[in-house]
Amino acid sequence: MxxxxxxxxxxxxxxxxxxxxxxxKNTNVEKILIDADNFLFxxxxxxxxxxxxxxxxxxxxxxxxxxxxxxxxxxxxxxxDKSRIDDRLVLVNTAIEQAFGKETFxxxxxxxxxxxxxxxDEIIEILCYFTNVDENGDLETVLRKIALKDGNYANCxxxxxxxxxxxxxxxxDKDFDKFWIDNYIRFDTCSxxxxxxxxxxxxxxxxxxxxxxxxxxxxxxxxxxxxxxxFLLQFKVPINKNK
Amino acid sequence: MIKKLRIKNYKGFExxxxxxxxxxxxxGGENNIGKTSFLEAIxxxxxxxxxxxxxxxxxxxxxxxxxxxxxxxxxxxxxxKNYNIEKPIEFQFDYIDSVKHNVTISIExxxxxxxxxxxxxxxxxxxxxxxxISEYSLHVKSVIDKEIKQDTFLYFVNNNxxxxxNILQNKIKPAIFVSxxxxxxxxxxxxxxxxxxxxxxxxxxxALKIIDNRIKSITPLAxxxxxSIVHVDIGIGKKIPIYYMGDGIVRLLEYxxxxxxxxxxxxxxxxxENGLHTSKQKDIWKLxxxxxxxxNVQVFATTHSKEMSKAFVEFxxxxxxxxxxxxxxxxxxxxxxxxSANFIDIETLQYKxxxxxxxxxx
Numbered sequence: 051m052x053x054x055x056x057x058x059x060x061x062x063x064x065x066x067x068x069x070x071x072x073x074x075k076n077t078n079v080e081k082i083l084i085d086a087d088n089f090l091f092x093x094x095x096x097x098x099x100x101x102x103x104x105x106x107x108x109x110x111x112x113x114x115x116x117x118x119x120x121x122x123x124x125x126x127x128x129x130x131d132k133s134r135i136d137d138r139l140v141l142v143n144t145a146i147e148q149a150f151g152k153e154t155f156x157x158x159x160x161x162x163x164x165x166x167x168x169x170x171d172e173i174i175e176i177l178c179y180f181t182n183v184d185e186n187g188d189l190e191t192v193l194r195k196i197a198l199k200d201g202n203y204a205n206c207x208x209x210x211x212x213x214x215x216x217x218x219x220x221x222x223d224k225d226f227d228k229f230w231i232d233n234y235i236r237f238d239t240c241s242x243x244x245x246x247x248x249x250x251x252x253x254x255x256x257x258x259x260x261x262x263x264x265x266x267x268x269x270x271x272x273x274x275x276x277x278x279x280x281f282l283l284q285f286k287v288p289i290n291k292n293k
Numbered sequence: 294m295i296k297k298l299r300i301k302n303y304k305g306f307e308x309x310x311x312x313x314x315x316x317x318x319x320x321g322g323e324n325n326i327g328k329t330s331f332l333e334a335i336x337x338x339x340x341x342x343x344x345x346x347x348x349x350x351x352x353x354x355x356x357x358x359x360x361x362x363x364x365x366x367x368x369x370x371x372x373x374k375n376y377n378i379e380k381p382i383e384f385q386f387d388y389i390d391s392v393k394h395n396v397t398i399s400i401e402x403x404x405x406x407x408x409x410x411x412x413x414x415x416x417x418x419x420x421x422x423x424x425x426i427s428e429y430s431l432h433v434k435s436v437i438d439k440e441i442k443q444d445t446f447l448y449f450v451n452n453n454x455x456x457x458x459n460i461l462q463n464k465i466k467p468a469i470f471v472s473x474x475x476x477x478x479x480x481x482x483x484x485x486x487x488x489x490x491x492x493x494x495x496x497x498x499x500a501l502k503i504i505d506n507r508i509k510s511i512t513p514l515a516x517x518x519x520x521s522i523v524h525v526d527i528g529i530g531k532k533i534p535i536y537y538m539g540d541g542i543v544r545l546l547e548y549x550x551x552x553x554x555x556x557x558x559x560x561x562x563x564x565x566e567n568g569l570h571t572s573k574q575k576d577i578w579k580l581x582x583x584x585x586x587x588x589n590v591q592v593f594a595t596t597h598s599k600e601m602s603k604a605f606v607e608f609x610x611x612x613x614x615x616x617x618x619x620x621x622x623x624x625x626x627x628x629x630x631x632x633s634a635n636f637i638d639i640e641t642l643q644y645k646x647x648x649x650x651x652x653x654x655x
Contacts, residue, residue, distance in 0.1 A: 107644045114635040114645075114652070120627040170310075 052083060052285045054125040055090045055108055060257045061127060061181075061189055062089040067261040069282055071270045080286040084125075095128060099141035109149035116169055123164075123175045123285060127278075129188035130180040131224065135161065142178045162281050179281035183274055190227040194234070196272040203237035204230045228254075235260055239267040294591045295335075295559075297387040302374040303337075304330040305632050313636040315619040317582060319565075319605050320595045322623030322654035327632050328595040331623065332470060332561040335593060337372070338384045338396055339468035339559060341433050342461060344447055344454050347372050347398070353475050369400060369431050395436045396443075404430045405448045405457055426450055435462065467558035469551040473544065473567040478536060482513045482521035484550040489513065493553055496584065500549040501525070501535075503576045504542045511535070540568035548581060556588045565594040566601035574604035582614050597653070599646070606643045615639040624654040 056062050066086070073081045090112065096102045105126070115121055126142055143157045146167065155167040155176070164177045183191045197204075207230055211221055221229075232254055239260075240252035250256050251263075260267070294316060300309045305327040322328050333350040340346045347369050348358055358368060370376045381399035388394065405426050427449035435443035442462035448455055488494060494511060501508050507527040514524045514532065523546065524532035536543055544567060551560045569577060585592050596602060602620070609618040620642045622635040637645070637652060645652045 107641065110638070110641040111644060111648075111650060114622065114637055114641070117626050117633055117635070118624050118651075118654075 051085075051088065051119055051121045052123045052125070052287075053088045053090060053112055053121055054084050054127060054285070055092055055105070055112075056127045057092050057095065057129060058189075059091065060254065062091070063258045063261050064189060064193070065089075065127065065278075065282065067265055068270060068275065068278065071265070072279060072282060080288050082282050082285045083287045084285055092128070095131075095141070099133075099137045100144055102141045102145045105141065105145035106148045109145055113149055113169065116172055116174060121174060123177075125281065125285060126176070126178040127281070128178070128180050130182040130185060131188055132186065133180075135180060135185060138180050139178075146176060161277065162284070164284060177281065177284060179278060181278065186223070187227065188224060190231045191223070192274060192278075193231050193268065194227050195274045196269045197231075197234055197267065198269045199234075199239050199267050201230075201234045201238045204234040207233060234267075239264060294389045295386050296389045298335075299383070299385040300331075300334045301383040301385075302377075302380045303334045303382045303384075304372055304374065306330070306334070307374055307631050309632055309634060311621060311634045311636065313619060314591075314621075316617040317585060317592045317609075317614070318594070318619045318621055319602065320593060320621045320623060321597070321602060321652060322595075324597075326623045326625070326654055328623060329472070329563050332563055332593055332595060333372075334384065335559065336468055336470045336561055337398075338386060339465060341396055341398075341435060341443060342445070342465060344456050346433065346447070347431070350470070353470070353472060355474070373400070393438055397432075397434045399432045399434075400429050401432045401446070402429055404432060404446055430457070467555040468561065469555050469558070470561045470563070471544075471547045471551050472563040473540075474563075476543075478522045478534075479520055481546060481550055482523050484554045485511065485523050485546075486513045486521065488550065488553045496553060497546070497549050500545055500580050500584075501542060503573055503580060504545055505538065541570065541573070544568045545577065545580075548577075549584065552581070552584045552588060552590050552592070555590055557590070559591050559593070560585075562592065562594040565596050566598035569601070571600045571604075574601050575608050578605055578608040579612070582608065582612070582617070586617065599653070602642065602652070603646050606639055606646060609639045610643060620652070622652055622654055 054062075054065065056065065065084075069082045069084065090108055092104050092108060094104060096104055109124070112121065112124060128138060128142075130138060139158055139160075146155060146158075150167050150169065154169065155165050158165050158176070158178060161179050162177060164175045167174045167176055181187070181189055181192055183195045207226070211226060214221060235254060236248060236252050240248060244251040251259050295314050297312050297314065299311075300306045309331075320328050320331060336350060337346060340349065343349070351371060352358060356371075370378050373382060374380065378400040381397045384394075384396040386394045386396075430446040430448035433443060433445050433447070434441065441460050444459035445461060446457040446459075448457065485494075485497065488497060489512075498508065498511055501511065505527065509526045509528060510532075511523060511525050512532065513521040515521045523535045525535045525538070526532045527538075535546060548560075548562060548565075551562070566574065581592060584590070605618070605620075609615050615638070618639055620637040620639070622637055623632060624635065625631065626633045642652060644650070
């Protein structure tokens with residue numbers, strides 16, 4: 051059984067869509083398998099990488115399920131935001147150490163590197179990846195990068211941002227990316243019919259609907275997804291062997 | 294205090310390891326996973342010099358011990374894993390002061406040959422015929438830090454149990470087992486009398502007031518030449534047997550008597566939530582934590598109750614007892630199907646309860 055710890059529900063939805071794309075492309079021998087129930091939500095990352103309380107709690111919780119459910123691999127998928135990869139690795143390694151014990155594993159040195167953790171008679175593999183565009187940003191930053199359709203409504207937000215800057219009002223890159231995607235989904239890729247139910251079909255609140263019915267508004271072959279794909283491909287299992 | 298333990302070949306436990314124990318240990322798990330057996334195993338460890346060792350916990354379960362229909366060694370075989378007497382029971386208990394204590398219990402054949410009358414224990418002062426000695430005997434061996442402290446054999450002579458002693462350590466920490474299915478008014482009265490003699494009856498009174506603050510005093514009163522029963526004064530003009538009151542107050546009495554009677558020892562409480570209203574559970578944990586801490590008693594308690602677990606966590610976290618409390622989840626390993634144990638610290642248990650996660654072996 052594979053477990054993936056993500057920050058939010060939208061991260062799960064995007065990853066599931068990407069897995070679906072990858073599994074279609076892959077051979078019939080293996081497929082990436084992370085059951086819907088095996089996504090765990092972190093909700094927020096602790097600001098201090100040396101005290102990642104949320105992730106520690108999550109890993110300690112998962113640890114008790116390992117011998118009950120046969121968990122073999124744990125993935126940790128976090129946004130890099132404005133951190134550096136090294137700081138995120140400190141956070142992940144600290145959390146693993148606190149949850150599993152110092153003696154049980156070798157530190158993760160890089161993203162997509164798998165380390166083994168000994169837990170009594172079980173050996174678990176853990177790996178991590180940090181969602182980013184050029185080592186910055188989060189899911190919305192990636193979505194903006196891979197947007198495939200014309201984003202006229204969304205692109206005009208740049209003028210709005212400039213207007214604010216003239217008035218000495220700053221919008222963070224994170225918030226701007228969120229606005230951009232909101233507008234891309236709400237206006238640039240929302241059909242006439244869907245606009246009658248915009249909140250349910252054309253918003254990030256309805257991201258699951260978007261990913262199920264409108265995957266083509268994003269370019270899943272974009273190179274910015276290569277690192278994330280490499281991460282997810284490590285959760286392949288032979289077909290007809292579920293766990 | 295036991296810090297770490299391992300139980301092998303005892304009832305449903307092929308090889309159960311628990312590497313983190315604390316002052317107060319709450320044990321959860323599904324039905325029939327072995328929560329009560331776990332407590333019985335610890336009790337057996339501490340009861341090992343008793344000729345009734347093993348037989349006592351069996352009798353608590355309502356099993357009549359009869360020598361008529363069983364081959365003699367079958368009396369003991371139910372506690373061996375799969376009734377397989379070829380594999381000895383092993384207990385390995387590591388204490389907080391680094392003392393390592395191993396006890397093995399095995400059934401041996403022809404271990405008792407010529408009986409030297411000088412080695413007959415005080416438990417058996419009758420004359421006997423050697424040809425009536427049982428073929429099988431229960432061998433109990435206890436080793437502390439590589440030194441043998443007990444090496445005894447229990448056997449039957451004319452259907453009565455006897456003990457052959459090679460080595461016997463006399464000082465063992467006390468252990469008391471409390472269960473909703475075992476009730477002994479006489480034993481409660483005896484324990485309370487000793488506590489009363491030691492001037493600690495106020496501790497008992499204070500405890501009972503958690504449930505019923507009408508109680509003004511507690512006294513053991515004779516009901517016959519041989520027997521006494523604990524009575525309480527609730528202000529109705531006469532003292533009444535506490536057993537005429539609710540089940541919860543009787544259970545609470547049993548818990549307090551057990552702790553006050555086992556200073557520096559171990560108390561084992563089965564189904565701790567039985568009879569206790571949710572509104573009183575946190576106060577009862579406060580009582581147990583406080584008394585156990587004051588009298589240096591290690592407590593192991595089993596529960597099915599989410600509310601009792603929640604009260605346990607809340608009290609421990611609010612009152613800086615987190616470091617002195619643990620939760621142990623018994624479950625079946627997904628692969629081997631062996632009964633195994635998860636140690637869950639208090640913060641993680643709180644997280645699981647708040648997020649509706651499984652923690653009772655499910």
